[in-house]
Amino acid sequence: MSTPVHALPLAALRERTSEKWREYPADVLPLFVAETDFPLAPAITRALERAVATGDTGYVASRTPLPGAYAGFARRRFDWTPDPARMRSTADVSMGIVEILRRVTAPGDGVIVMPPVYPPFYDLVEEAGAVIERVPLRDTGTAWEIDLDGVDAALEDGARAVLLCSPHNPTGTVHSAASLAALAELAAAHGAAVVSDEIHAPLAQPGTGFTPFLAISDAAREVGYAVVSASKAFNLAGLKCALMVTASDGPTGVVRSLPVEVEWRTGQFGLLAAVAAFGEESDEWLDGLLTTLDENRRLLTDLLAENLPGAHYRIPDAGYLAWIDMTDLGWGENPAKRILREARVALHYGPAFGAEGAGHVRLNFGTSPEVLTDAVMRIAALRGA
Known part of the structure; x- marks a missing residue:
């Protein structure tokens, strides 16, 4: 297995000026747009x-x-x-x-x-x-x-x-x-x-x-x-x-x-x-990134199973995007709205992907395990709210 590529610290990421880090206030964890939190490949x-x-x-x-x-x-x-x-x-x-x-x-x-x-x-x-x-x-x-x-x-x-x-x-x-x-x-x-x-x-x-x-x-x-x-x-x-x-x-x-x-x-x-x-x-760097994403896609499985069992997710074959069905949680057609408002986690709106996205969210796990864990725990806290 290749050496994992580690995400940059959250403080450093918040210095970025791209869409992911400028769309929402600093108290929001942005896991919506398809940008990743890793340093560039050295080459x-x-x-x-x-x-x-x-x-x-x-x-x-x-x-x-x-x-x-x-x-x-x-x-x-x-x-x-x-x-x-x-x-x-x-x-x-x-x-x-x-x-x-x-x-x-x-x-x-x-x-x-x-x-x-x-x-x-x-x-x-x-x-x-x-x-x-x-x-x-x-x-x-x-x-x-x-x-x-x-x-x-x-x-x-x-x-x-x-x-x-x-x-x-x-x-x-x-x-x-x-x-x-x-x-x-x-x-x-x-x-x-x-x-x-x-x-x-x-x-x-x-x-x-x-x-x-x-x-x-x-x-x-x-x-x-x-x-x-x-x-x-x-x-x-x-x-x-x-x-x-x-x-x-x-x-x-x-x-x-x-x-x-x-x-x-x-x-x-x-x-x-x-x-x-x-x-x-850049092959070695990419192999390391794939190792990191493999770890994160499996971590997300465990986090949801333990903390948000009403959310259904299949491990993706490729990429760093998770398609999560939250219909059973009863949070409406567009659960990302409540999650942003109350949990301060930004996810992509499921209905934007078509009628089949009702009740779904898209989550970007191209980040650190710590940020991913924090995001899921914030969302899970809504179950008791």
Whole structure:
């Protein structure tokens, strides 16, 4: 097991000026937005310090080492080697999704999303000029699965694209290779595209069997687009850098047709940080982070079982986000409101993820065991209030 990465002290974290630490007063424990509480990987710190020291703050170059760095990362972590020539960068995953959807759908076309899902997906589809087609994940009682029959029906009704979250946010589900292969076959049969948001992929726990969508099958390569970033695993969201990845001539042509400005929106610091993050020198740090998150996801299981037994939670396969069902506690459709008001813990509102989020909250456990424990104990105290 790798050496865990330790979160910074709470006092130091409160010196940060990002959304997580400025949205609420200092008496609130912020576990809502997907930022983590860990120091940067040393290679990233060195890359940014070097850029500041040399004034390397200009425009992103037309040729960069980022595609090659990601290809190496994918080979080491996923046993997959995408072609760097089939990638283009942009500012973030959301921008990449919108720009691709604009090319693969016409105004008014349906785009399938699988709620409960990352709330901005709904806005991104609308921004692209398309219409949401909801095909909720199936809850088997022990796991969440893609509803392939529902996807098939929506495609039969005219949906032109699938917006896939893989690994899934907020459930942390790593979709099986078999279900992804079946999804690709359905899309190919209906002439639809699959846009796969794989921002949480570097955070898949060892042994989960995560497979990038474009590595699944020939059908996936023909219909698929992946949008990837180092931002979630390495806490780089503010630096603005993502990659649009393709694996066959059709999708590659679509991405190459995007205006040059889409690529120029990439942040220079984001690109430099991503190259460092995807490099081999950051592998040990990432392994340590995964060890820490594994410990925290299991700690949360124990804390809820012992102190808040009415809350139901399945250990996620990937990431640092916990999807918690609080329906049995009787705290209403949006329990995060009461938790913020009375326990002074900020969690993401469940209903924002879709109708399936009623009675749920999303909790970010990318923090220290002490903060996580304090948060759960504050929430548990509401049971007697």
